[in-house]
Amino acid sequence: MNKLTSGAIVGTLGIALLLGGAGTFATWNQSTTANAGTVASGTLTIAKTGTTAPAWKNISADAVAGGVAIANIAAYKIVPGDTLQMTQVFTVAATGDNLKATLAYDPTSVTTVSTADAALKAETTFALAATGTGVTTDATTKAISIAPNANGTSQVTVTLTVALPKDVSGVTAQGGSLNLSAVSFSLTQNTRA
Numbered sequence: 001m002n003k004l005t006s007g008a009i010v011g012t013l014g015i016a017l018l019l020g021g022a023g024t025f026a027t028w029n030q031s032t033t034a035n036a037g038t039v040a041s042g043t044l045t046i047a048k049t050g051t052t053a054p055a056w057k058n059i060s061a062d063a064v065a066g067g068v069a070i071a072n073i074a075a076y077k078i079v080p081g082d083t084l085q086m087t088q089v090f091t092v093a094a095t096g097d098n099l100k101a102t103l104a105y106d107p108t109s110v111t112t113v114s115t116a117d118a119a120l121k122a123e124t125t126f127a128l129a130a131t132g133t134g135v136t137t138d139a140t141t142k143a144i145s146i147a148p149n150a151n152g153t154s155q156v157t158v159t160l161t162v163a164l165p166k167d168v169s170g171v172t173a174q175g176g177s178l179n180l181s182a183v184s185f186s187l188t189q190n191t192r193a
Contacts, residue, residue: 082164103130
């Protein structure tokens with residue numbers, strides 16, 4: 001075999017070994033970071049402020065202006081034409097740059113046991129109101145909205161008005177009672193489109 005042929009074979013073998021050993025040719029690559037910061041989630045909580053029981057008063061049309069305090073709501077007997085109001089302060093944490101939430105009470109948390117209880121509940125009307133930082137009430141729907149609070153928590157005063165209309169049609173509600181000891185309030189984030 002001449003030197004030229006031997007050199008060609010050795011050169012070809014060398015290229016084959018280089019290609020076979022490396023698999024594929026590597027390409028250049030590089031990475032970097034954007035220092036994009038941190039994304040943090042907001043909060044949405046509601047809790048009774050302190051251990052004080054809700055305050056009740058009679059705000060009926062024939063009551064003294066500003067209402068009459070009710071010392072023991074369990075002993076009070078509501079009659080047609082009465083309007084009672086419960087007031088409770090809640091601590092609300094509503095933080096989030098694009099957060100809006102609706103405050104509501106759960107009607108099913110007002111419990112009844114007897115037929116008279118159920119009849120009284122059917123005749124009674126309930127209305128919710130609230131005041132505090134970021135609280136607004138829609139004039140048409142009466143929906144209560146709470147906007148974010150950049151300071152973290154805020155105090156929201158909630159009132160639940162319980163009214164027994166003076167024109168109650170039947171007598172089945174007599175002797176009934178409404179258990180509001182577990183009445184619950186909730187904050188729910190408004191749905192997004």
